[in-house]
Amino acid sequence: MHQLFEPSVNDMKITKESLESQAVRYLRTHILEGHIKLGEKLVESALAKQLELSRSTVRMALNSLVNEGLVIQKPYSGWQVVEINQQDLWELYHLRVALESEAAAMAAKWASCDDKALLADFFQEYQLLCLQHSGDTRRISEMDWQLHQMIIEMCGSERMQSQYKQILYPLQAYIALTHQDYDLSDSASSHQALVQAICAGDAETAAQQARANITPMTRSAD
Structure with missing residues (x-):
């Protein structure tokens, strides 16, 4: 299971970053580093369970990534990482x-x-x-x-x-x-x-x- 809130030694400092912001940062990093592939389907319920967050928090995080151009929401089929040709x-x-x-x-x-x-x-x-x-x-x-x-x-x-x-x-x-x-x-x-x-x-x-x-x-x- 991925650890959403496990910082590196250099990042050990008090933060008031919201759960949504942490989820956005986690998902963004995993996409940018190639751990989550372009075109990969993102299942809201599975992410909520994996990251131990509510579905509403995950949904807000995914919406933020839509605004960043990294994720798209397809009608009737859910979320997907953007594909680039x-x-x-x-x-x-x-x-x-x-x-x-x-x-x-x-x-x-x-x-x-x-x-x-x-x-x-x-x-x-x-x-x-x-x-x-x-x-x-x-x-x-x-x-x-x-x-x-x-x-x-x-x-x-x-x-x-x-x-x-x-x-x-x-x-x-x-x-x-x-x-x-x-x-x-x-x-x-x-x-x-x-x-x-x-x-x-x-x-x-x-x-x-x-x-x-x-x-x-x-x-x-x-």
Whole structure:
């Protein structure tokens, strides 16, 4: 049986996180890490028993994952993890380019000095990780995603953050499913111009660098 509330040593701290939020985090993590497969059916009653939660709590958690683009609810057949084909990937790529480039420009223009300082500090940690632990591809990948999410948050638009989750999470799930490995040896330095442009308030360059940092996905022929 999966343990829903068993934290790692580094996560041992008092929290007021609701049962619903914990269930969302648990299910999201298991989807993104590939333990729950794309297209897999999710049975509300079985999840409630497995996680020792009420069905209403599980239902609310699944609804939250619908809003994040990771789960769909099919009429008369219940819940299912989203499936992603090449056409979906092509669309997600272009949506990501549009959102991230605009968010980078907005962050360069409007983010506070404190937010830009936090971004610079985070980027230094990112660089240090790549330099000292270049083989820790999982952590490097996590910091890569975190950097992009931080820029989205810095733009100050809650609507954009909400839309971005619907792109980001399905992409992460797809990568976990296909076991696609990207060369992360130059991960931090490839973002340096983007971070510098945002911190300098150069919106045009920030947008250009955001577009350049996203791996292109080709559209299927059919």
